[in-house]
Amino acid sequence: MISDLEALPANIDLAIIGAGPAGLAASTIAARRGLGTLVLDENPGVGGQVYRAIMANPVRDRAVLGADYWRGEALAKEAVASSAQHAASATVWSVSPLETAGYEIGVSMAGRSRMITAQEVMLATGALERPFPIPGWTLPGIMSCGGAQTALKASGLIPDGRIVIAGCGPLLWLIAWQYLNAGASIAAILDTTPRANWLGAMPHLPAFLASPYFAKGLKLMRAVGAKVRVVSGVEALRAEGTDKVESVVYTKGGREQSIAVDVLLLHQGVVPSINLSNAIGCRHTWDEAQLTWKPETDDWGVTSMPGLTVAGDGVGIAGAEAAAERGRIAALSAAHRLGKIDAATRDRDAAAPRATLRRFERGRMFLDALYRPAKAYRIPQGDTIVCRCEEVTADRIRATVPLGATGPNQMKSFLRCGMGPCQGRLCGLTVAELIADERGISPQELGYYRLRPPVKPIALAELAAMPKTEASTKAVVRV
Amino acid sequence: MTETADVIVIGGGIHGCSTALHLAMRGIRVVLIEKDYSGRHSSGVNAGGVRQLARHLAEVPISVFSMSLWEHIADLVDDDCGFSNHGQVLVAESEPELEAFRERVDDLKLRGFIHEELIDRTELKKLVPAVSDQCPGGVVSRRDGAADPFRTTQAFRRKAVSLGARIHEGVAVMGLRRNGAVWRVETSAGAFEAPKIVNAAGAWADRVAAAAGDPVPLEVIAPMLMITAPVPHFIDPVVILRSRKLSFKQFANGTVMIGGGYRARPYRDENRTVIDWRQLADSAKTVWELFPIMRSATIVRAWAGIEARMPDDIPVIGPSASSEGIYHQFGFSAHGFQLGPGVGALMAELVATGATNLPIAPFRVDRFKDGLAATDH
Numbered sequence: 001m002i003s004d005l006e007a008l009p010a011n012i013d014l015a016i017i018g019a020g021p022a023g024l025a026a027s028t029i030a031a032r033r034g035l036g037t038l039v040l041d042e043n044p045g046v047g048g049q050v051y052r053a054i055m056a057n058p059v060r061d062r063a064v065l066g067a068d069y070w071r072g073e074a075l076a077k078e079a080v081a082s083s084a085q086h087a088a089s090a091t092v093w094s095v096s097p098l099e100t101a102g103y104e105i106g107v108s109m110a111g112r113s114r115m116i117t118a119q120e121v122m123l124a125t126g127a128l129e130r131p132f133p134i135p136g137w138t139l140p141g142i143m144s145c146g147g148a149q150t151a152l153k154a155s156g157l158i159p160d161g162r163i164v165i166a167g168c169g170p171l172l173w174l175i176a177w178q179y180l181n182a183g184a185s186i187a188a189i190l191d192t193t194p195r196a197n198w199l200g201a202m203p204h205l206p207a208f209l210a211s212p213y214f215a216k217g218l219k220l221m222r223a224v225g226a227k228v229r230v231v232s233g234v235e236a237l238r239a240e241g242t243d244k245v246e247s248v249v250y251t252k253g254g255r256e257q258s259i260a261v262d263v264l265l266l267h268q269g270v271v272p273s274i275n276l277s278n279a280i281g282c283r284h285t286w287d288e289a290q291l292t293w294k295p296e297t298d299d300w301g302v303t304s305m306p307g308l309t310v311a312g313d314g315v316g317i318a319g320a321e322a323a324a325e326r327g328r329i330a331a332l333s334a335a336h337r338l339g340k341i342d343a344a345t346r347d348r349d350a351a352a353p354r355a356t357l358r359r360f361e362r363g364r365m366f367l368d369a370l371y372r373p374a375k376a377y378r379i380p381q382g383d384t385i386v387c388r389c390e391e392v393t394a395d396r397i398r399a400t401v402p403l404g405a406t407g408p409n410q411m412k413s414f415l416r417c418g419m420g421p422c423q424g425r426l427c428g429l430t431v432a433e434l435i436a437d438e439r440g441i442s443p444q445e446l447g448y449y450r451l452r453p454p455v456k457p458i459a460l461a462e463l464a465a466m467p468k469t470e471a472s473t474k475a476v477v478r479v
Numbered sequence: 480m481t482e483t484a485d486v487i488v489i490g491g492g493i494h495g496c497s498t499a500l501h502l503a504m505r506g507i508r509v510v511l512i513e514k515d516y517s518g519r520h521s522s523g524v525n526a527g528g529v530r531q532l533a534r535h536l537a538e539v540p541i542s543v544f545s546m547s548l549w550e551h552i553a554d555l556v557d558d559d560c561g562f563s564n565h566g567q568v569l570v571a572e573s574e575p576e577l578e579a580f581r582e583r584v585d586d587l588k589l590r591g592f593i594h595e596e597l598i599d600r601t602e603l604k605k606l607v608p609a610v611s612d613q614c615p616g617g618v619v620s621r622r623d624g625a626a627d628p629f630r631t632t633q634a635f636r637r638k639a640v641s642l643g644a645r646i647h648e649g650v651a652v653m654g655l656r657r658n659g660a661v662w663r664v665e666t667s668a669g670a671f672e673a674p675k676i677v678n679a680a681g682a683w684a685d686r687v688a689a690a691a692g693d694p695v696p697l698e699v700i701a702p703m704l705m706i707t708a709p710v711p712h713f714i715d716p717v718v719i720l721r722s723r724k725l726s727f728k729q730f731a732n733g734t735v736m737i738g739g740g741y742r743a744r745p746y747r748d749e750n751r752t753v754i755d756w757r758q759l760a761d762s763a764k765t766v767w768e769l770f771p772i773m774r775s776a777t778i779v780r781a782w783a784g785i786e787a788r789m790p791d792d793i794p795v796i797g798p799s800a801s802s803e804g805i806y807h808q809f810g811f812s813a814h815g816f817q818l819g820p821g822v823g824a825l826m827a828e829l830v831a832t833g834a835t836n837l838p839i840a841p842f843r844v845d846r847f848k849d850g851l852a853a854t855d856h
Contacts, residue, residue, distance in 0.1 A: 096753050099744065106756055115756060281751055404517070404633035413523055413629035416732075421708055421779055452780040453754055457708060460776040464763035466756070 020048020022312025023124035026327030136239030161262025211363020301330035389420020497823025518632035545821025561627030684809035709733030
């Protein structure tokens, strides 16, 4: 494990960004195939979000996080034991193409930065939660299910007080189940899955029943349902309170209801994290089934930029096990491009991962259709805040379209939405869908923010102190 | 179907939009063609400096004229464009540098321009308290300031449209040719015809110029800017340096923009730039040395807009040297934003009357014929 900036290799065959399931599986394969491989991850340990803190978890009782979590242990051990190098607490803040071939990567460790180069780069940066912009969602006491899960995995923390979980999607049930295992009491689960979604999901049911998702999901929902009041068909969800959240209000069957809460966990699915692939300059497309942007890739994970692959949930949500298979496939393609294996070997070795991946991807279509978030929860109205960093409301965005803000980038220039430190992670999808809705066109026609590096903020002092020698400049040019 | 007009403006940046507006104000039928959208490149993402300070002598008259429009910008375009004038300060880093600035200010005065004012250490500290004590003085242009570039370009576009200008965005010029007394412009959305064409195509203007028989040594550049997360308010005027590349401005929300002319790698055919972090590290170092207060700031974004630079760092403004009815307005070499309102008015005057009230001879398109080639940076 590399924990010192100077110990990073100046140049490497393959740099993998992210040590979640995709990055871990990819690093093992790439190292075995003889690629000089470096995995960079901003967390202190490997595992990514799903297997967070897998090698050093404070939650001793294995039943709390469940077998699916601990499945990551073998993956992590294999990767750590391989010849791939792992840099922990290493934040990648920029990846840019070199003039000839390869990439330059800006890495920050312990408050200092330097640039390294790689022939190939694999982005295994996973997913982030879809924004859930309901009235009152910025009140203290409200957090995302993902944030709650991070605190549980990394520190064993569960919040005090009355907890309500609202939204839809598999992760909602998983966090509820893990909370119950950890001894938390949950006042209610408010399921916002639109009833009409069942109709669209039914055609995908057979593939789902045949996929590994089915048994897992059913087990979770049964276990949670036995212990917690679950309200389905929840509409018009909003949070109320003055200094902090005090109640969650919703309608069911036309009748308004209210529950007193101290903690409200919101979640309506995860979407690919595209900040890095976007900032590098990859082409992206709108996925109408998953209602999100994703980088354009071929079936080896290669993007529109040569030598740049994306693996894992970053190319479309399919879960941890599918992510690992995508990592293996992308690693094989990198090994082939760098001359370590021939095409026949690459294709042969990719056959088994592809077969597994297909089962997950086909099962996924049912989940995508069933848990498709309602329009009202994606495209807010009135003075609901859309951009938290700059406090821009839905109304202001709609009113600015006629001034010439016909796309997200123009909107950014007018209202600064997406210009805060989160770089659109919390508002990008909402802003795009809102403008598209206002103009009556699809997000694909509209396009997305052109995101700017650094993809993670960097201290001015750190940039100023970056080593800049003639030799290092020349070394970059030669690569 | 062919759309006709009196004048076709190619390019929807601040210059094209300003010219379209001023032509429309004269009652001239104008069509503007923009390959992306108005303000997509430099005009929308530049530092927003509205500066007469430290300009090339040839540019001073048009810059001063443009400033008179900026000071009443809302009267012109019905939008204040985010313009504020807290002054711009050129900081001298050494006594010899200050001496050179003194000569320059004296020379300007002899020519009748009094906007630049030499200041000593005390006045510098008063205007820019955060500057390092090492700096012996500088030059201030008190009426200078800054505006919001994208908002400004859009305001010019909207006002032009409200006065009858027809603006076609997402339409790329494929070629132009003479058709009797009119020019025919072939585009991705059909043909346009007009007796006159204004080439305000920015980083792509050399292609239009070449088609008109005026080859120019245009260099495509992408000046980089970066911006910090908000820091407590500490500076009002825009600050620029000469010997080291730096410009520096704090916004009302506390964020600080750092620029100065280091360049990204431009790919004009892909509308793309690649940031050069090693050079931005140099900018960061300069800030770190001159503004100790900035040492705890955080950089949140860096970007670069694509534009054109001419070998002598001043623009091309004026009629074609070889084709009747073609006019050029490009190559503003990373300092064209402030000139936008004024040069648009001059260009409309030139197109309408055949002459301008202010001297534009230094900007003629054929001045590079003696073999002055684009320099490679």
